[in-house]
Amino acid sequence: MVLITAIVLHFLTSMGAVVIGRSNVQMHDQPSLDAAVVTSLDKHQQVNLEQSKDGWLKVSTDTLETGWIPSWFVDHPELETEDSLVAVIDKEMAVYTEATNNSEILGHALIGQVLPVINESLGWLEVEFQEKTGYLQTKQQRLANAKDYPSHFDFNHPDVDYDPKLIEEARKKADPIVTVRVGLQALLSAPDRESALVIGPQIGDQFELIDYVYGVDDDERLDYYYVRDQHGNVGYLEAEIASTQADSIGHVTQTSASSIKDAVIMIDAGHGGIDAGAVNEAEGILEKEQTFATAQRLQESLEKAGATVILAREGDTNPSLGERTDISNTQAVDAFLSLHYDNAIDYEEMGGTTTYFFHESDEALATAVNDQMADHEIGNNGTIFGNYYVLRENTRPALLLELGYMSNENDSKYIPSDKYHQEISEAITKGLIVYFDQ
Ligand SMILES: [Zn+2]
Incomplete structure (x- = not known):
């Protein structure tokens, strides 16, 4: 990260002249912080404004030296010299792979995130984003001094334990073992629910993994594990009800938060x-x-309890499941909660809340949260294993909360009401307080 030296201008005088408000303001030969420095401008020096472009001012001195100074400091007197800058994200936005809207989108910066600025050039900020370099338009950003922001939000300091490459390598080396995580299941003779039963496995039964069977309509969806048991029986297990030994490699079993007030x-x-x-x-x-x-x-409820909150989405947008878990993993959050409402058109009597977890080490968190939710009159179905992407691919403690059935008449009275949102949020918060503080 470069230090932003310069600053600069306390005010622009009328029409064409700029008075420099600080000593040692660097004038560059191009509108970019890494462009060559033409000269340093002194405090109170008056220069002529020739052009304004991409957040930079082209100015000339009395000695006819011409160059560019950053105008985006003009509106930010609080920005300090010699300090690293950060971009504070006030509105969810795309981060690009290059300094143009036409380049690929690296990911989405979310409200509350703080991205270290590496450089500024031609109206684009080069920033650190999810351990990569990305670009954002300078004029859309709120710039701030890096030291004013706590490390919780600093993408520059991801959890030291999180190394996706190491995790991937370790997962490849894991024994090919599949464990049944939900009781009363079937080992099927074909990857089809209507096919014949080979055996009925129990919860905790283990199989040798032979192959993965993906759904034809969606190449990211795993439908079945093709497996063999110790007696030589082979068949298909629905992926929904099982996990592999590799899945939990890299998943933290405990975070450093010892109180809801420390927790992200x-x-x-x-x-x-x-x-x-x-x-x-x-x-x-x-x-x-x-x-x-x-x-x-x-x-609101969590912040009132003293927690720091990160949101996966700040408006009506649809980040991919990978983007959602990437934030959780790189930000090393203490708990990830995916909120959903259930639907069971063919079983309208199904109702109430349900807490899903994937990794065995998250079961205590699931129980703590579910115990509080279970007190609500909407009803509750307990804690259940759930093979959901946002849980499985999460290296941080993660739950998926189904907060009622939209297909159930009784639940549908609660679901759209603010009172219910408030009550269930307080229950979830209480569960997290119990989990972190006790
Ligand atoms: Zn859903």
Whole structure:
């Protein structure tokens, strides 16, 4: 990261002249911080303004030296010289791979994130983003002094334990073992629920993994594990009910937070944007709207308890599942909570809240949160293993909370109400306080 030396201008005089407000202001030969320095301008020196472009001012001196000084400091008298700069994200935005809107999107910077600035050139900030270099438009940013921001939000300091390459290598070397995580299941003779039963495995039974079977309609969705047991029986296990030994490699079993006040909690409002999630047409309820409304209440409740909150989405957008877990992993959050509302059209009697966890080490967190949710009159289905991407690929403690069934008449009365969002958020917060503080 470069130090931003310079600053600069306390005011622009009328029409064409600029008075420099600070000593040693560097004038560059191009509108970029890494361009050559033409000269240093002194405090009170008057220069002529020739052009304004991409957040830079082209100026000339009485001795006819011409160059560029950054105008984006003019509006920010609080910015200090000799200090590293950060971009504070006030609005969710794309981070590009190059300094142009036409380049690929590296990911989305989310509200509350603070990205270290490496350089500024031609109206684009070069920033550190998820351990990579990305670009954001300077004029859309709020610039600040790096020292004013706590390390919680600093992408420059991801959890030392998180190294995706090491994790991937270790997972490749793991024994090919599949464990059944939900009881009363079937080992099937074909990758099809209607196929014949080979045997009925119990919870905890282990199999040798032979192959993965992906769904034809979505190449990211794993549908079945093709496995063999110790007696030589082979068959297909639904991926939904099982985990592999490799899955939990890299997943932390404990974080450093010893109180809710030390904890960073990431709230993932499920779905969003073009993905509405479940829809209850009769009541006009969209899952994406309800998860977002609940996330806002939960954020308030957690912040009131002293936690730091990171949101997966700040509006009606649809970050990919990979983007959601990447934030959790790189920010080393103490708990990740994915909020959803369930749907079971063919089983309208199904109702109540459910807490899903994937990694065995997250079961205590699941129990702590679920115990509090279970007190609510909407009803509760307990803690259940769930093979969901945002849980499985999360290296941080992670839960997926289904907060009621949109297909259930009784639940649908609670789901769209602010009162319910408030009550269930308080229950979740209470569960997290119990988990972190005791
Ligand atoms: Zn959902």
